[in-house]
Amino acid sequence: MADYLWKLLPILLVFGGVLGIVPFLVFLERKICAYIQDRVGPNRVGLLGPDGFLEAVVGVPITKKRILGGFFQPLADAIKLITKEDFIPSHAEKFLFTMAPFFALLPPFLAFIVIPVGPDVTLFGQSVMLQVADLNVGVLWILAVASLSAYGVAMGGWASNSKYSLLGGIRATAQMISYEVAMGIVLLSVLMHYDSVSLRDMVGVQSAGLGSWGLWHQPVAFILFVICAFAENNRLPFDLPECEAELVGGYHTEYNSMKFGMFFQGEYIAMLGMGALTTALFLGGWHFPGYAWLKETIGAWVTVFALAAFAAKVMAFVLFQMWVRWTLPRFRYDQLMNLGWKGMIPIALLNLIVTAWINLPKGT
Amino acid sequence: MVDIVFILSALLCLASAMTIVTRKNPVYAVIFMLPFFIGMAILFVLLSAPFMAAMQMMVYGGAILVVFLFVIMLINLRPEELQDDFNFTAYIVSALAGGFMGGLVLSFALKGISPGMASAFEHPLQAGEGQPAFGSIESLAQPLFQVHLVPFELVSILIVVALLGAVILAKKRV
């Protein structure tokens, strides 16, 4: 029974962690976008309440500068989204229209199940694995879940019964499935390199040292995977499903209130998920240089540092995604499809063959 | 515990299957195949065939369903074409089938799942000496690449033939 109860720790850690971080990713994205475009960004709702609130209470102007100005913007956004009228356009398919945001939220969240966020830790004599579940299909779970991610978008686009939505939804579906092929083949070569399907084992291999991180051994796979991650998440430069100039909002044109909020949440969870996956596959997971030394010095407390290292790597990847989004222009749809089918898939297949050749024990 | 999971996923399958056959709009029918496949995948996991479960989700849930969805959207039935008369037979047949399957689930629920399945869930079949575990991916490799080599190579030709077929269907000209 004890191991069942201890399982709750990673479950709550991952669930709470993801839910807690997502609102601040929205704030971060707006702030970064603002700085890249040489603006200030959201700066009204500070850590000490809205503008003028403190002055009104205390009676004297305290400081000109807001402390962490705009930091509570996500809270304000959430209140706004929740209190908006939740109406369904009269022409929409009501059931699918309501369920689509849910299906957009679910798959990226479920991908976190197999991602190890930290090393095993011994708490009160019980060894706890900091991973929700080490399923023995491992990386296949990611593929299975990723294949579901197209439905939320397709359902939303079709159920809205609007031209922009339909076009956006269909484009998104075609784009996602095209890059899923390349992603699957890339994952195959990655699991050949680690000789295991379990992400736990993969991170275990990488924790041998900085030199054993997947990045150095599978550089082609790393680049292909990052490109696929962008395309799967419909992020710029591959955000054709929702390009403002052509399709208004794409598949969520007709959405409002918290249903739109759920699409939004799903997008950021997907960014986080892709960051976590890239970290686990290529960037050493929770391992950081000096881990072994620190473990000898401070014992079990090293887990805290390992968790922090994992979070830092994931955030670095998320920040990279944001940086790219506000820097690069958008692809054209034919370029996107050409890149997927004529570029990514052949290169991924070649990479698979080369990986097999390199890792085969010679002379057999 | 395994009983509860089994019954829940079996009921999920049944409910979505009945929804599939009773929908007038084919898009709804396709969408409701998704929970059906998910329930099937959970059943495969309970039968200690996790690889089958993953394939069920990847190939059926991910790929084939998207084709269905696109085909139905391509044919594009207008709302007025969908206003066919109330199909009573579909309801009767699905109610009969649902009742039959529900009875099966109920009998499982009353008598407990087969002891083999429950024990498979609690203790997965242990691998013999030098043998991959039942239902694992490793256990597929040897039959596929050593025993049934010719069919495996023929599969690639089959896929290419299907590729050609798809292209000819979609692009008459060029």
Add this chain to the structure above:
Amino acid sequence: MSTSPEILAALVFTGLVVAMGLTILGLVRLVTWGLGTARQKRGKYEAYECGVPKEGSARDRFEVHFYLVALLFVLFDIETVFLLPYAVSFKTLGMAGFYEVLAFVAILGLGLVYLVKRGALEWE
């Protein structure tokens, strides 16, 4: 190792996420329908078309290309599935397995080359 705690943990996590999603949907529906007021305005419930009155139906046919992409996706997905057992145990299969898979991938590569030459992947 897949012992039952793992599968149960996965199911519990899935259940948590499903419950959260449905709760948000239900709660927002309840709160905004129960407490909010709905203003009726002309065009509010219509599809958005940049402010101009709606023209035609959105249930329009779309390009056959998307259908082709979906079909090709199924085929390449199946290919991935066939390569999976090889990727998992390619070390035990040795060189013989390598040449088998090389032939498999080569045939599919030829198929892909044909697709490109035939122009099936061109988007006009």
